[in-house]
Amino acid sequence: MKKLLLLFLSLTILSCASNNHIPGTPEATGETATIYAKSITTADLKSRLYIFASDEFEGRNTGEPGQKKAADFLKNFYINAGIPSPLGGDDYFQDIATEFLRPNLKPSENVLAFVEGSEKPEEIIVISAHLDHLGVVDGEIYNGADDDGSGNVAILEIAEAFQKAVENGNGPKRSILFLHVTGEEKGLLGSKYYVNHPIFPLANTVANLNIDMIGRVDDAHEKKPEFVYLIGSDKLSSELHSLSEDINHKFTKLDLDYRYNDEDDPNRFYYRSDHYNFAKNNIPIIFYFNGTHDNYHRPSDTPDKINYEILQKRTKLIFYTAWELANRENRITVDK
Numbered sequence: 001m002k003k004l005l006l007l008f009l010s011l012t013i014l015s016c017a018s019n020n021h022i023p024g025t026p027e028a029t030g031e032t033a034t035i036y037a038k039s040i041t042t043a044d045l046k047s048r049l050y051i052f053a054s055d056e057f058e059g060r061n062t063g064e065p066g067q068k069k070a071a072d073f074l075k076n077f078y079i080n081a082g083i084p085s086p087l088g089g090d091d092y093f094q095d096i097a098t099e100f101l102r103p104n105l106k107p108s109e110n111v112l113a114f115v116e117g118s119e120k121p122e123e124i125i126v127i128s129a130h131l132d133h134l135g136v137v138d139g140e141i142y143n144g145a146d147d148d149g150s151g152n153v154a155i156l157e158i159a160e161a162f163q164k165a166v167e168n169g170n171g172p173k174r175s176i177l178f179l180h181v182t183g184e185e186k187g188l189l190g191s192k193y194y195v196n197h198p199i200f201p202l203a204n205t206v207a208n209l210n211i212d213m214i215g216r217v218d219d220a221h222e223k224k225p226e227f228v229y230l231i232g233s234d235k236l237s238s239e240l241h242s243l244s245e246d247i248n249h250k251f252t253k254l255d256l257d258y259r260y261n262d263e264d265d266p267n268r269f270y271y272r273s274d275h276y277n278f279a280k281n282n283i284p285i286i287f288y289f290n291g292t293h294d295n296y297h298r299p300s301d302t303p304d305k306i307n308y309e310i311l312q313k314r315t316k317l318i319f320y321t322a323w324e325l326a327n328r329e330n331r332i333t334v335d336k
């Protein structure tokens with residue numbers, strides 16, 4: 001009798017354990033996601049970045065003609081890919097009210113595109129990167145290939161992958177907003193404007209994945225370049241952090257480096273890019289970053305110095321993470 005009871009107990013415990021989450025196993029991301037991840041290629045990333053960070057775009061200074069060319073480039077990409085704007089029609093621009101910009105800045109705009117969720121369209125995942133950079137200074141063009149051309153072309157590839165999934169009837173359950181913000185280099189202006197004038201209620205905004213510089217390898221990782229810095233993933237939601245770890249473990253196997261996530265880190269990167277405006281509103285975020293380098297904020301941040309293999313892997317990590325956020329049964333919870 002005792003033995004039987006023990007056997008029964010241990011069987012019960014075993015079956016309970018198998019219902020629990022197994023570390024390293026994402027809940028809703030599997031074979032289907034890998035089909036669409038294949039459309040994220042080094043060739044696409046490279047050809048688009050060579051345009052986005054070309055001299056023709058004159059360093060994309062907020063409000064200047066080069067930045068307008070960058071905004072038009074993004075808009076035309078979405079139109080050609082059949083990815084709609086959340087504003088409707090062919091209006092892909094969220095104009096920033098002039099009183100919101102600094103007096104010395106000309107009018108500028110965020111660029112938005114949207115994949116609507118099939119089951120919970122009102123719940124939104126925001127993927128962001130800043131489209132602006134430093135412009136032309138003393139006759140020198142600051143191309144900003146890594147900062148943040150890399151983030152913009154990554155978003156285009158992710159958007160295209162989700163759109164293909166939609167076209168095959170495998171679109172995400174929740175909606176995804178692709179948000180290219182302006183005025184980051186002037187003080188996170190575009191993202192600040194967005195959270196003050198959100199297209200979708202912030203209460204329904206599940207998470208923000210922000211990309212700012214993911215095309216390079218810093219000195220600290222010269223010997224092991226398959227890495228990315230993650231910042232903020234555990235600050236508001238432990239579920240977001242473990243989800244992100246699980247996805248990477250299963251699909252991309254990058255070395256996730258958390259050194260800049262330390263509250264005592266003097267660089268304070270958590271407070272320095274657009275995700276912070278979402279975090280301030282209690283929306284869980286992950287900031288993807290490759291660290292600074294000799295060409296950071298210099299005219300020499302050019303597309304020939306990008307590591308396109310690494311850029312592709314990091315883009316896939318963000319795509320899979322977004323897929324999981326958009327498709328798991330319940331929206332991630334804020335517990336901090």
Ligand SMILES: [Zn+2]
Pocket residue numbers: 130147148184212213
């Ligand atoms: Zn940047």
